[in-house]
Structures are given as C-alpha cells and as structure tokens.
Amino acid sequence: MTLVKSTVGLAGLTLVAGLSLSGVAVAQSAADMLPQKYRDAGVLNVGMVLDYPPYSWIDADSGNPTGLEVDVGLAIGEKLDIEWNIMSVKWEGLITGVGSERFDVGAGGTSDLEEREKVVTFIDYAATSEAVIVLAKNAEIYPDMDALCGKSIGALKGTTTATVAEDLAKECADKGLDTLHVNLYTSVPDADLALQSGRDAAQVGSTEQASFIMMTGGQDWHIVRAGIGATPMGPFVSVKRPDLAEAILAALKELRAEGKLTEIAAKYGLDGSIVDPMINMTTAQ
Numbered sequence: 001m002t003l004v005k006s007t008v009g010l011a012g013l014t015l016v017a018g019l020s021l022s023g024v025a026v027a028q029s030a031a032d033m034l035p036q037k038y039r040d041a042g043v044l045n046v047g048m049v050l051d052y053p054p055y056s057w058i059d060a061d062s063g064n065p066t067g068l069e070v071d072v073g074l075a076i077g078e079k080l081d082i083e084w085n086i087m088s089v090k091w092e093g094l095i096t097g098v099g100s101e102r103f104d105v106g107a108g109g110t111s112d113l114e115e116r117e118k119v120v121t122f123i124d125y126a127a128t129s130e131a132v133i134v135l136a137k138n139a140e141i142y143p144d145m146d147a148l149c150g151k152s153i154g155a156l157k158g159t160t161t162a163t164v165a166e167d168l169a170k171e172c173a174d175k176g177l178d179t180l181h182v183n184l185y186t187s188v189p190d191a192d193l194a195l196q197s198g199r200d201a202a203q204v205g206s207t208e209q210a211s212f213i214m215m216t217g218g219q220d221w222h223i224v225r226a227g228i229g230a231t232p233m234g235p236f237v238s239v240k241r242p243d244l245a246e247a248i249l250a251a252l253k254e255l256r257a258e259g260k261l262t263e264i265a266a267k268y269g270l271d272g273s274i275v276d277p278m279i280n281m282t283t284a285q
Contacts, residue, residue, distance in 0.1 A: 030251035031081040035243045038104065044082055046073060046235075047089035047103035051188050054212035054268035055109030069107045071264045072125070072255070073235065079251035092158060092186060095120055099238050105248070107235040109206065111160045112282045116236075121245045124232035124281040125252050125261060126273045130164045131207040131226040135195065139222035142201060145171065148224070150178030151201035154191040157184040161204040164228050168204070192219070204228075212269055232281035245279055252277035 038044055048056050048069065056067040065086050077084030089097060089106075098106035099119035112122040132153070134142045142148050149172035155165035162184055169180040183200055185191040194200045207226045213219045234252070237244045255261045256277055265271040278284055 028250070030076075030079045030247055030254055033243075033247040033250050034080045034082065035241075035247065038080075038082060038244065042083060043085050044077065044080070044104045045085050045087055046105040046107055047094050047097050048073075048086050048106070049091045049094060049108040050086075050088045052109050052206075052209065053218070054209060054270060055206075056107065068126075068265060068268045068270055069109060069235070071267070072252075072261065073105075073107055075255055075260055075264065076235070076248055076251045079254055080247060090187070091156065095236075098236060101238050101240065104241075104244070105235050105237055109209070109233060110236065111231040111233050112236075112280065113160065113231065114282055117239075117280050117283055119239060120236040121239050121242065122232070122234055122236045122280050122282070123245055123248045123252060123277060124234040124279070125256070125275060125277040126233055126265070126270065127230050127275055128233045128273065129207045129226070129230040130161055130204055130228040131210050132168070132224040132228070133195070133203045133205055133210050133221045134201060134224055136220040136222045138201070142224060145225060146175070146177060148172075148202050149175070149180050152181040152183055152199070154183045154185055154194045154200040154203040156188065156191060157186055160229060160231060161206075165204045208270055208273060215269060232275065232278075234277070249277055249279055 048065070050056050050058050050065055054067055056065060056069045059066040070086065073084050087103065094106050095116055097103050106120065109128060111128060112124050132145065145168060153165050153168065155161040165182045169182055172178065172180040183194060185194065191203055195203045202224065210221060210223055214221050235248060237248070261274050262271050265274050
C-alpha cells in the first residue's frame with residue numbers, strides 16, 4: 001500500500017559534497033545522505049507487521065495503516081524526500097525479507113537484539129519492554145507469577161516474548177513450583193484468541209502495547225508484571241546497506257531535535273519511551 005509522497009525537496013537545494021559557495025562545509029541534510037539508488041527509484045519499500053498496536057495496525061474506520069511506526073516512518077520519508085511505501089508482511093518473513101533486500105526497510109515495534117543485528121541494522125529511537133497479561137476477570141486468581149505456575153502462557157514465536165516466557169517457565173522450575181507451559185503462536189491475533197478463550201491463562205506481550213490497548217478499551221486485561229527486559233527498537237535495513245541506515249538515522253535525529261518524535265509518540269501514549277536515535281543500540285558501546 002502506498003501512503004505519502006513527501007514534498008520537502010531538500011536534495012535539490014544542497015550543494016555538492018555539502019559545501020557552500022564560499023567553500024565552508026555545511027551539515028548535510030538527511031535527504032542529501034540518501035543513497036542515489038533510492039533517489040532514482042523515488043520510493044522505499046517498507047515491510048511492516050500490521051497487527052501490532054500501538055506500533056502498527058490497520059485502522060478499522062479508514063482501512064489505512066496507523067500507529068507510532070507508521071507515523072514516524074512517514075515523517076522519515078518526508079525528511080528523505082522519498083515515498084515511504086508500506087507493505088503488509090507476516091512477522092516470520094520480516095527480518096529475513098529485509099536482510100535479503102526484498103524490502104528496503106522493516107518496521108513495526110521490532111526489538112533490537114544482538115542476534116538480529118547479524119542480519120539487519122537497527123536505527124533505534126524508542127524502548128520497549130514485555131509484560132505478563134491475564135484477563136481482568138482472572139486478576140484475583142493470578143495475582144502474581146507464582147500463581148501462574150502449573151498453567152500455560154502464550155507468546156509469539158521468534159520474538160522476545162518467547163524468550164521471556166521461557167525465562168518465566170524456568171523461574172517456576174527454579175522455585176520448585178508446577179511447570180509453566182509455553183505455547184508459541186505466529187501472530188498476535190492467535191495469541192490473543194488463546195488468552196480470550198482460556199486456552200492460555202496468560203500471555204507475554206509488549207508492556208506498551210498492552211497499556212495502549214487497555215487505555216483505549218480494546219481488551220479487558222490485567223497486567224501481572226510489567227517492564228520485563230527493556231530493549232531498544234526502531235526501523236531496520238539490511239546489513240548490506242549501512243549508507244541507508246545512516247540516512248535514516250540523520251532523519252530521526254532531525255525529527256528528535258525538532259520535537260516531532262515526541263509529538264508523534266504522545267498520540268499513542270508512548271512519549272516516555274523515546275530515546276536519542278542510535279544505530280544498533282543493543283551492541284553499541
């Protein structure tokens with residue numbers, strides 16, 4: 001789906017090699033840094049999982065993508081003076097698709113993990129963490145994690161939620177309590193259905209996502225534990241494209257300096273999660 005073609009037009013206003021007529025070096029804009037390959041194409045194809053509010057989902061009324069990562073992406077596109085073309089992708093094909101350059105960029109609330117940095121380069125601008133969620137009607141039955149031992153917990157296959165779920169199962173075992181069974185799913189709707197139907201007593205999900213959904217009345221949930229394993233997140237590109245990563249980083253830095261990043265995040269109750277943009281924050285020291 002094609003969204004917005006920006007009209008900033010900065011590239012044509014900056015002199016070659018970032019020099020003014022007087023020969024004094026001036027800072028390059030993000031648009032100047034965009035590799036010629038993408039300028040010629042006029043578009044960046046962005047793979048995105050569109051079932052993950054508040055980061056990226058389809059608005060029921062308009063039928064268009066919405067969310068933090070959608071709005072930030074469109075703002076990046078404007079800074080780069082290029083079309084930010086969002087394409088719906090299933091989670092299991094997103095990172096490999098970007099790594100192989102099937103998509104120019106990936107986004108959608110994806111955590112920056114060291115293992116993923118071997119395939120893609122993250123341009124981080126926010127932080128995310130995980131939470132253990134139960135149905136609100138079961139809040140008194142499961143007041144803490146010990147009460148969930150012996151039950152089942154859902155998580156998304158291949159994500160940080162699965163790692164957290166396995167760690168929680170180990171926590172039960174280390175305490176000598178009954179086994180916490182981990183069920184893995186390939187989509188958020190599948191995990192939500194398992195929780196809603198009672199197949200799982202709990203679910204591991206994004207703290208920010210759960211808080212947003214509860215705030216907007218989307219689900220009648222209760223958070224048992226929040227803020228587990230905070231990690232940076234942001235859009236990502238193939239490790240083969242460091243030049244594209246630097247251009248997106250420059251765009252995010254401009255948006256951060258202008259206050260635009262915080263302004264966008266505030267729409268989704270995520271302004272407190274914004275951090276100074278950085279490449280591969282998980283391993284950058």
